[in-house]
Amino acid sequence: MNPKRLYAVVLRQFYLMRGSLSRVLPLFAWVTVDIALWGFLTRYLNSVADSGFSFVTTLLGAVLLWDFFMRVMQGVTMAFFEDVWSRNFLNFFASPLTIWDYLGGLVASSIATSSIGLAAMLLLAGLAFGLSFAAYGVMFVPFLLILFIFGIALGVMATALVLRLGPASEWFVWPIPALIAPFAGVFYPVAVLPRWMQLFARVLPPAYVFESMRTIVLHRSPGAWPVLAGAGLAVLYLAAGCWIFARTYRYAVRTGLIARYSAESVS
């Protein structure tokens, strides 16, 4: 991976953002809406429930972490789509830029954009709804890391899908987080799911994060195992994502997909 070329991919995204309100605004707008909506809901639930259970740290914390995961994934896919929409593949891939420089650039762009979103969410959730991440202790860091790695992995897999099936298939990408959410136990314990759904949950890194988060909120220790399992799975997904992308790129070069990509002639 060449740092200058990786930086070129990031710089291209920065130039796009710098000149475009419609690209900058979504970094803040949707997370603000989400935090506001769930913030008020948790405040209401806290007022009517008499159990002493903190809906803020459970539900609002889950929303924040889930939004972060989605921003990471979309950070990768959006940066990729910019090259799809501007028909830039030929210029990029007919240059000394390697796919690893390119993927590295997409990931670095995603780190930047998702960090901005995360900062906005933390600020709003803390100031407006009193969410303190001290409640999760030091585990907050591995939680973020697991979700970040899994978000990158899914983003890379999603770009491979679009590279393989063509620009029109971008509509397969947007619902991916929504399809995963019911299995990942974002808002409820995995134990409430039917048996077959629990099996899926076991292979999803976010399920380990949200289960551990709820355990901590109940003042119990989740232990190291769930976090290690989640991290291990996330790394496996990342390795699989990179392998799938490399295979797809190789296929695209062999069949001429890359050469024809700009023509929108692929199905």
Add this chain to the structure above:
Amino acid sequence: MEKMLEVRDLRKTFGAVAAVDGISFEVSPGEIVGLLGPNGAGKTTTISMILGILEPSGGEILIEDRGHMNFAAVYAPLPGNLTVAENLRVFGLIYGVENFRERLEELLKQFDLAKYRNTKAGLLSSGEQTRLCLAKAMLNKPQLLLLDEPTASLDPSIAREIRAEIKDFTVRGRGAVLWTSHNMHEVEEVCDRVLFLSHGKILLEGDPKVLPQRHGKKTLEDLFVAVAREPLSL
């Protein structure tokens, strides 16, 4: 003489169709070689394989210095949502251009783009966009330049200037150019040698000023039409 590009028995098949069928040629420093032929003859497929974005089914492509190769194609515009200077900066990093600021000023002047430095590429006319693509192609001071219909969208005046730039690149800079075009007058003016492709094979090869007479045609355009319509008659 050393060769900047050597292609040996290059093949590309898509299923049962041979898009490029065992072609061999070379391009030397200071030489402009025209790759001609009707649509579907295999020109762009050949260029794509040389660029590395399409894997050959067989044969060899030997490039003297891949780091000093670049290209411009009518179907590969630079991102329209970046300004002229931003586009060149991004590709300057990708091609590892030294002293980028100096090189940027040279290219903006050379391709008459200085006044559009902060204009988004998508707002440029097609001729200006072509000049931007050519500026990008010259960023890394290439020794081998692949140009796929570089003047297709230019008015005759600008096209003449671009041809002069490319000619200068080969005469003074000793660069090598592989050029595809459907404009036979342009090819006659610019190319030192032409290769006529038909159905993925090289049908004819030679000096564009001599080749038509050798095959009983008045002009290169007549020869092109014959290659396109009656290749077996040649």
